[in-house]
Amino acid sequence: xxxxxxxxxxxxxxxxxxxxxxxxxxxxxxxxxxxxxxxxxxxxxxxxxxxxxxxxxxxxxxxxxxxxxxxxxxxxxxxxxxxxxxxxxxxxxxxxxxxxxxxxxxxxxxxxxxxxxxxxxxxxxxxxxxxxxxxxxxxxxxxxxxxxxxxxxxxxxxxxxxxxxxxxxxxxxxxxxxxxxxxxxxxxxxxxxxxxxxxxxxxxxxxxxxxxxxxxxxxxxxxxxxxxxxxxxxxxxxxxxxxxxxxxxxxxxxxxxxxxxxxxxxxxxxxxxxxxxxxxxxxxxxxxxxxxxxxxxxxxxxxxxxxxxxxxxxxxxxxxxxxxxxxxxxxxxxxxxxxxxxxxxxxxxxxxxxxxxxxxxxxxxxxxxxxxxxxxxxxxxxxxxxxxxxxxxxxxxxxxxxxxxxxxxxxxxxxxxxxxxxxxxxxxxxx
Numbered sequence: 001x002x003x004x005x006x007x008x009x010x011x012x013x014x015x016x017x018x019x020x021x022x023x024x025x026x027x028x029x030x031x032x033x034x035x036x037x038x039x040x041x042x043x044x045x046x047x048x049x050x051x052x053x054x055x056x057x058x059x060x061x062x063x064x065x066x067x068x069x070x071x072x073x074x075x076x077x078x079x080x081x082x083x084x085x086x087x088x089x090x091x092x093x094x095x096x097x098x099x100x101x102x103x104x105x106x107x108x109x110x111x112x113x114x115x116x117x118x119x120x121x122x123x124x125x126x127x128x129x130x131x132x133x134x135x136x137x138x139x140x141x142x143x144x145x146x147x148x149x150x151x152x153x154x155x156x157x158x159x160x161x162x163x164x165x166x167x168x169x170x171x172x173x174x175x176x177x178x179x180x181x182x183x184x185x186x187x188x189x190x191x192x193x194x195x196x197x198x199x200x201x202x203x204x205x206x207x208x209x210x211x212x213x214x215x216x217x218x219x220x221x222x223x224x225x226x227x228x229x230x231x232x233x234x235x236x237x238x239x240x241x242x243x244x245x246x247x248x249x250x251x252x253x254x255x256x257x258x259x260x261x262x263x264x265x266x267x268x269x270x271x272x273x274x275x276x277x278x279x280x281x282x283x284x285x286x287x288x289x290x291x292x293x294x295x296x297x298x299x300x301x302x303x304x305x306x307x308x309x310x311x312x313x314x315x316x317x318x319x320x321x322x323x324x325x326x327x328x329x330x331x332x333x334x335x336x337x338x339x340x341x342x343x344x345x346x347x348x349x350x351x352x353x354x355x356x357x358x359x360x361x362x363x364x365x366x367x368x369x370x371x372x373x374x375x376x377x378x379x380x381x382x383x384x385x386x387x388x389x390x391x392x393x394x395x396x397x398x399x400x401x402x403x404x405x406x407x408x409x410x411x412x413x414x415x416x417x418x419x420x421x422x423x424x425x426x427x428x429x430x431x
Contacts, residue, residue: 040169310339
């Protein structure tokens with residue numbers, strides 16, 4: 001694979017292999033690991049605050065993840081175009097500082113006896129907006145730190161740390177909740193964004209000056225270019241539709257999982273974190289094995305098998321009962337998480353290598369607009385079904401839908417390929 005234009009900042013580093021050999025990648029990885037660990041704490045602590053401190057209903061609890069992911073629908077497309085225009089590191093720094101202040105406001109409001117569900121929703125919405133810009137910028141920033149043949153391993157390392165944070169974060173949330181209360185657990189998330197910002201400041205690589213995408217194009221034209229590229233490409237199109245459908249199922253059951261475990265199964269708040277962490281171990285397993293599976297079986301085959309084969313295990317979760325029956329929740333979450341992690345590593349690396357560099361921000365955010373934009377729908381679906389039918393019947397319906405989503409991948413060219421391609425068919429020169 002060739003590239004045109006100026007050489008990337010890391011081109012002078014020689015032929016060294018392995019992303020951890022690059023100091024700047026290590027800084028980014030450490031910061032992201034800390035940030036994801038804090039987010040793992042918040043993912044459990046925020047609904048626990050709503051359930052235990054504010055006595056929120058099932059639908060109100062489900063609104064929290066909906067608010068966190070709604071910004072992908074509201075600002076996702078312009079965020080991609082802006083990220084393609086702006087230097088990425090300052091964008092990421094601003095997002096870290098905004099999230100730090102937002103999560104710090106929750107314990108402050110609680111100490112002042114002013115905390116409400118509305119405040120939690122506002123924090124989730126604001127932090128979700130910061131996450132849109134940060135995540136998009138980070139996806140586009142990573143290829144400037146690593147060579148193309150290191151991207152898959154770099155993405156695997158990032159995904160593995162994210163999955164590990166999904167184990168450690170909920171476990172830490174349960175421990176902090178037991179010792180100091182769920183509200184104070186958010187202090188850990190605020191501190192994690194400070195660590196992320198400091199690690200970004202430690203990166204030495206400087207991005208080259210960005211030329212405006214296109215030739216004097218307007219923001220609308222630049223957004224449209226990314227949309228057309230995704231819609232016209234058979235690989236990106238089917239992966240985008242699949243991500244949307246699977247996220248509805250995943251977030252649909254996850255949005256009411258805390259309510260299910262606490263009120264339906266009778267699990268203590270501290271044990272909720274431990275159960276969520278145990279299930280999250282599947283994400284670690286999937287992330288660390290993704291590149292090996294792709295080398296052994298082919299990236300397209302590994303992606304198809306992981307995504308389509310793991311989702312049906314989610315049907316174990318509604319079978320959860322007290323005592324030994326808690327293992328069903330762990331097994332179902334572990335398998336679903338492993339499949340999703342393998343898919344995330346392979347899809348992310350494919351998109352970064354496959355997409356022309358000048359379009360990467362817009363293509364990334366177009367796919368994430370659809371994929372992440374469906375997450376509020378999944379959360380609202382979980383809350384609505386849980387309120388109308390009961391939490392356990394809602395879990396059955398949502399996990400059954402999740403089990404069927406793998407069939408979407410069979411509608412595209414993946415089923416005929418061993419490996420994902422590294423460029424579009426008849427692609428022009430990459431820049």
